[in-house]
Amino acid sequence: MTLFDQKAESYDDFCRTPLGHFVDAVERSLIGEMARPRAGESAVDLGCGTGSYTYWLHELGLSVSGVDLSEEMLEVARRKGDGRVPFIRADITHLPFQPDSFDLALSNVTLEFVADPKAALHEAYRVVKPGGRLVVGFIAKLGPWAEQYSKRGREDATSVYHGARFFSYEEAVEIGPCIPEQVRFGLYVSPREFTDEASAWSLEMRRRVSQDEAGAGFMVVRWRKRG
Numbered sequence: 001m002t003l004f005d006q007k008a009e010s011y012d013d014f015c016r017t018p019l020g021h022f023v024d025a026v027e028r029s030l031i032g033e034m035a036r037p038r039a040g041e042s043a044v045d046l047g048c049g050t051g052s053y054t055y056w057l058h059e060l061g062l063s064v065s066g067v068d069l070s071e072e073m074l075e076v077a078r079r080k081g082d083g084r085v086p087f088i089r090a091d092i093t094h095l096p097f098q099p100d101s102f103d104l105a106l107s108n109v110t111l112e113f114v115a116d117p118k119a120a121l122h123e124a125y126r127v128v129k130p131g132g133r134l135v136v137g138f139i140a141k142l143g144p145w146a147e148q149y150s151k152r153g154r155e156d157a158t159s160v161y162h163g164a165r166f167f168s169y170e171e172a173v174e175i176g177p178c179i180p181e182q183v184r185f186g187l188y189v190s191p192r193e194f195t196d197e198a199s200a201w202s203l204e205m206r207r208r209v210s211q212d213e214a215g216a217g218f219m220v221v222r223w224r225k226r227g
Contacts, residue, residue: 004049004113007160008072011050022197023187026204027137027218028056030186031108034220035135037062041103046092046124047110051077051085057106058085067092093119097127104128108137112164118175121223125177130227134177138219141166144190145217169213172221181224187217 004011014020031053037043039061045054048066050073057064058081066087068074074087090096092107093116105124111117124134139146146166153161167175169183188207189200207215 002070004070005072008076019194022200026187030184030220031137034184034222035106043104044102046107049073051080053108093123095123095127099126100129101127103132105134121175122177128225130225132225134223136221138167140216140219141168142214143217148191180221182222184220185211185213185216188215
């Protein structure tokens, strides 16, 4: 049983807190800006976990499948829906899909926990249609959130962050399938600075103008498949 299997039932708890709700909203806004999901498109959510982004894409009118290696996480995801969204247990470095299958491949905060993130990115690129988008959200290596998660992983061997790897933009480019089309940074409010959501959003939007990687807690990279 993996650490994610063990944490499946409580995995969504953080997002129900004021801080977690803010973090999720910031990340989702950036993912949405970069992914530009459109009704009628086909999509795959890689490392879907409990299905948060999978169902979000479904609600936006996309035909979407969720893929994860943790059966326990997938069971939680399936319980959230009515069976119309397929959830598939698979290794994202060996996807059970034909080439050029999806308009959009999305993966949020997943490569941090994958043994071969380069293989995962190249496999995701393989299943994207020519002209389609591969959009990946990362915990930004240079920011305060990665620092906190790293500390948690070092101090607690049962944490999902134990052994996690974080990426800078330069490192994301190095493992990517081609030159990225665009990058966006966000989550400029550190865990220690958070007091309430309204104040946090005000601070976030003031700082986001800079697009400074060093202060960002989150990074979204978009690759466009040539052809």
